[in-house]
Amino acid sequence: MGEYEEHESSQDPLHILRHSTAHLLAAAVTELYPDAKYGIGPPVEDGFYYDFAFSKPLTEADLPGIESRMRRLAQEGRPFVQETLTRAEANAEFARRGQDYKLELIADKVEGDDVSVYHTGDFLDLCRGPHVPTTRDIKAFKLLRVAGAYWRGDEKKPQLTRIYGTSWPSQKELDDYLKFLEEAEKRDHKRLGKELKLFTVDERVGAGLPLWLPNGATIRRELERFIVDEELARGYLHVRTPDVARLDLYRTSGHAQLYKENMYPPMVFEDGEELELRPVNCPHHIVVYQSDLRSYRDLPMRIAEIGNNWRYERSGTLVGLNRVRAFALNDAHIFCTPEQLMGEVKGAIELSLYFSEVLGIDEFSYRLSTRDDMKEKWLGAEEQWKRAQDALAEALTSMGQTYQVGVGEAAFYGPKIDFQVKDAHRREFTNSTVQIDFQLPERFQLEYVAEDGSRRRPVMVHRGAAGSMERLFSYLIERYVGAFPTWLHPVQVVLAPLTDAQHGAAREIADRMRRAKIRVELDARNQKVDRKVRDAKLQKVPYIVVIGPRDVEAGVISVRNRADERTQETVEAFVERVTTEIADRRR
Ligand SMILES: [Zn+2]
Ligand SMILES: [Zn+2]
Missing domain, CATH: 3.30.980.10 (Threonyl-trna Synthetase; Chain A, domain 2)
Incomplete structure (x- = not known):
């Protein structure tokens, strides 16, 4: 109407x-x-x-x-x-x-x-x-x-x-569209999350508060290890900070004023103290920066954490893992000199590109998010916004990347680059960001000692390279339709003994694989081997190993992969092959 x-x-x-x-x-x-x-x-x-x-x-x-x-x-x-x-x-x-x-x-x-x-x-x-x-x-x-x-x-x-x-x-x-919907439905992460026992949402816990089941938690652990190791290799310092802080911290940062509608009501104690579930990690990382006197020699200082954030979302807007009320962000705050800024922004974009390449996020676009005319929504002077915006645009252009502009999509303290990806239903969402911030250093009076001994103010870069674990996971579930690369898959090998007589041999093989850190499951059910193979296929297990009497005699195993290609090889050769595939994080 x-x-x-x-x-x-x-x-x-x-x-x-x-x-x-x-x-x-x-x-x-x-x-x-x-x-x-x-x-x-x-x-x-x-x-x-x-x-x-x-x-x-x-x-x-x-x-x-x-x-x-x-x-x-x-x-x-x-x-x-x-x-x-x-x-x-x-x-x-x-x-x-x-x-x-x-x-x-x-x-x-x-x-x-x-x-x-x-x-x-x-x-x-x-x-x-x-x-x-x-x-x-x-x-x-x-x-x-x-x-x-x-x-x-x-x-x-x-x-x-x-x-x-x-x-x-x-x-x-219409027919084409209905076909597309059917395909998207097959890929839908909520459906697959249930089928593959990856995560669950339970009314008793609450909407938008997903529980990661063992299979999902395994994938998350692998993702986090990969992310943290790569960041450590790139000079990030990983920290651990609490999920709550005094509300005053967010008054200083401006979140309590400008981000209020996304925050939970504070917990107020008898003595008047107010604690707040953190909507962002920035203030905690600022306090980490301020825990010591910093000199120009310490910069750039890249403080990172996979930190839990709590944001209030209306119950009607919650979607599976994609829109939740608590999530873990692959977050970092880079404190640097103005001269180092461009290099840090590019480094952050490069890291996102690297994560995208390894994880298979192959379709994404950049959005340069700027502020709109509603002055009261944004902190800081025109001149600073322009500087930050120009720097972000220049970083993208110099890296040969094109972008769209998203007016009014900036953070309240500065413009940002958003990496936009699409889910199976072609709905676009932001997976990671790079933001330049002159405001929080000002509000928290951040300093470093310059070469000449004077006190100077650092610039901050907020960046989330792989996004939140929840959104990343929902994307990966739909991207791979549950058939994750071997390094991520919760069960990498299923062993299916033909009869009870092979159970002993199968157990030994399982132990051998586990020692090589392969996630293996021995299907010891009293079922026909065809049934075991079918169930493993439904779980999209990368390798199914059938162990029959002749295999045991010959000292080999019969392996089939997801493409149903079959090989016979020794346990040693198989372990060698699969551990290399896992170490290389092959897709
Ligand atoms: Zn009408
Ligand atoms: Zn931040």
Whole structure:
């Protein structure tokens, strides 16, 4: 419904088509469920939705019925007819129809006395258009799912039923899109996380607070080892700091003022002390920097930590591992002289590129995130922002990288480079960042002793090279569809003895592999070997080793990999081959 809500009215033909399909949906729903109240129905990426209040709960089983009514209305070729009513007429009309949400929108969103409405047959919507000429122009659509959504995104308001759908100019495009969705569904990290026993989310613990199960925790341990070792090799100093701090620390940093909506309420104690779950690691690392007098010889000082951060997200926005309320960030703060700044920014970008290459993050783009005109949202002088922005842009350009600009996406203390990646559903998210900051050094009065003995102020670079462990993991699950490279896979080898008679030999082989630090599982179940192989394949195990009587006699093992290529080799040769593959972190 056009300009009367948050999204902007668009001339894009796909948007117009999808928006018109949303009207068609609401028309069908109000025919089938005469007491349903309708909220808003905007186009979204790849489709549309409409929010309704039903007197009885609606489920996905009801969608085919609504869809066939939509098809019937589409064939009738009802025109979309605009009418301009006075405010009083519009109020009377929607009140007659019992449409309270529309009355609220008229009160809040419509200026002046003219209210634009659209008729589609009997159905009436508050809207400015534009639409397709008639419902016959809506040719290829499908309703996809239902979800709960608060009226106007406000948790204090009623929860409505949101029906999602998609609409395309032709059946062929619709079919292609549905195929893509099916493929994305197969890759979906929430689904795979369950199937492969990687992580779980439990209501008793809380939404957005995932639990890493043994398989997932193994992968995380490998990721963290890889990241920390690489950073140590690049001159980072790894620290450990607590998840909480006094709220005053965040008053000094400015987070308590400018980042408040993402922070948890403080824990207030009897003596008046206020402790805060940390939303970021920066202040802790600043205190580490200030724990000693620093000289120019100590710089650049790269303080790193895989630190837990706590950020409040509305429950409706939480998604698997991708949007959570607590996450561990591969974070670092580099304290350096202004002369060292460019080198440090480039070093941080290079490290992100290296991590991306090893981990297989092969499709990403850069966004240079700048501030917008809302002055009260940002700290610092125009001149400093410009310097920082120019430095980031120059670093990218000199490395031959192109970027887009994201206005208003900066951190409150400075601009940043965001590495944008896409999930299986093509939704873009930020995986890692490099930020230049002149503000926090100022607010915390950071110093170093320069060559001439004077006290100077360092510059700070905030950077997250591999992103948060949670987002990184969700990306990797979808990227590899659960078939992780051997070095990451929770179980690298499954041993499947043919009969009980081979159990002793299998145990010895398992021990031999474990000593070589290969993660091996012996499938000692009383099952046919075919079943054992099938189960291991479902878990996407890189190597399945079948041990039969002849193998034991000949001192060899029969190995099959994920591509179902089979080899016979000695245990020694196999261990040698696999440990090299793991050490090289081959994909
Ligand atoms: Zn409309
Ligand atoms: Zn930071």
